[in-house]
Amino acid sequence: MVTAYLSLGSNIGDTKRNLQEAVKMLDASPSIEVTKVSSIYETDPVGFTDQQVFLNIVAEVKTELSAESLLDEAQRIEQSLGRERKIHWGPRTIDLDILLYHSDNIQSDRLTVPHPYMRERSFVLVPLNEIAAEAVHPASEKSVRELLNHTGSEGVRLWKETVHQHKESFLAL
Ligand SMILES: Nc1ncnc2c1ncn2[C@@H]1O[C@H](COP(=O)(O)OP(=O)(O)OP(=O)(O)O)[C@@H](O)[C@H]1O
Ligand SMILES: Nc1nc2c(c(=O)[nH]1)N=C(CO)CN2
Numbered sequence: 001m002v003t004a005y006l007s008l009g010s011n012i013g014d015t016k017r018n019l020q021e022a023v024k025m026l027d028a029s030p031s032i033e034v035t036k037v038s039s040i041y042e043t044d045p046v047g048f049t050d051q052q053v054f055l056n057i058v059a060e061v062k063t064e065l066s067a068e069s070l071l072d073e074a075q076r077i078e079q080s081l082g083r084e085r086k087i088h089w090g091p092r093t094i095d096l097d098i099l100l101y102h103s104d105n106i107q108s109d110r111l112t113v114p115h116p117y118m119r120e121r122s123f124v125l126v127p128l129n130e131i132a133a134e135a136v137h138p139a140s141e142k143s144v145r146e147l148l149n150h151t152g153s154e155g156v157r158l159w160k161e162t163v164h165q166h167k168e169s170f171l172a173l
Contacts, residue, residue, distance in 0.1 A: 003035075004061050004070060005099040005132060007115070007124045009043075011054040011091050016040065016159075018081055018094045019057055020171055025077045026061060027167065032073065036060035037170040038127035044155035046121060047089030055159060057170075058099070058127035067101040071111055074098065099124060103138045114139055119147050126156045 006026070010018040019040065027034040038058045045051045063070055074096035081094045099115045106113040114137050118124045125148040128135070133145040140147070 001062050001064060002102040004063060004067070004101045005128060005135065006059050006061060006074065007056065007095075007097045007099050007118070007128075008059060009054045009056045009095045009123070010093060011045065011052040012093045015055040016173065019055055020173070021081055022077050022094050022096060023057075023059055023167065023170065025080070026059065026073070029073055031064040032070070033062045034059050034167050035062050036131040037167050038130045040159040040170075040173070041123065041127055042157045042159045043123035046123060046155070048087055051091045054123065056123045056127060056156075058124065058131060060131055067098060067104065067106050067111055067113055068108070070101065071098060099128060100135060100137070103136065105138050120151060122148075122151055122153050122156045125151055126153045 008019050008022055023034055023037060026032050036059065041056050043054045043056045045054060065073065078094055078096055097115050098111070098113055099118050101113045104113060119137065119140065125144060129144050129148045133143065135144050137144065137147060
């Protein structure tokens with residue numbers, strides 16, 4: 001059983017519901033259990049900036065799946081929630097990225113773990129720090145807390161002052 005962290009983001013449609021549906025679908029997978037969900041954050045778009053604000057969360061999962069199979073599952077969920085790929089870094093119904101998978105460094109055609117941009121993305125580091133401040137980024141050997149201290153949290157706001165640590169309270173929002 002491996003612990004992994006996933007980043008989820010949405011800026012099209014009912015964004016809170018898209019995040020909730022994605023977490024439900026992950027948890028419904030036979031080989032995945034969602035063990036923690038961060039608070040929801042409203043985040044300014046990064047990369048392609050002329051688009052709606054995002055809602056972002058990070059989820060901790062325990063899984064028997066390999067990293068590649070976890071990516072298959074994440075992509076299946078993206079597709080079933082109507083994700084279309086149009087603009088690079090552009091608007092999306094739902095995006096699921098694998099941030100960390102155990103303490104593995106993975107480099108394949110389909111997968112780079114740790115996620116290549118996570119160190120510079122406040123919308124990833126703020127929610128990740130909330131649920132896994134001591135987790136170590138294996139490429140740099142720095143903790144998430146250290147990465148966040150370096151990158152800062154500009155453009156990332158707690159959404160509607162909601163704070164919750166449990167999957168159940170997240171799904172009830
Ligand atoms: N750690 C990872 N998590 C998810 N996808 C990854 C990862 N590493 C590589 N990929 C690959 O990235 C491809 C493109 O993903 P996607 O379209 O979601 O990119 P994006 O969300 O627009 O940009 P970004 O990668 O910056 O988040 C996927 O098909 C997948 O094979
Ligand atoms: N705030 C924010 N900006 C983004 C996001 C995201 O989830 N949140 N995802 C992107 C592509 O992965 C590009 N830019």
